[in-house]
Amino acid sequence: MVTDPVCGMRLGRSDAAATEEYRGHPYYFCSSVCRERFADDPLRFITVQLD
Incomplete structure (x- = not known):
């Protein structure tokens, strides 16, 4: 399972x-x-996951 970094939805890679x-x-x-939305500003969405 992976998480969409924008909306938080959990989904399978496939x-x-x-x-x-x-x-x-x-x-x-x-x-x-x-x-x-992610492509427009990636750091807005991934910094939360990196902390």
Whole structure:
């Protein structure tokens, strides 16, 4: 299971509607809308997970 960093939804990797790689790490998204929000400002969404 993975977590969409934008909305927090838990989903299986194979169920992800979209993916994006940032700094060598793949991120999985429930929708293209969440992927687009992430792509606009990745640090807004991943800093919470890194702390």
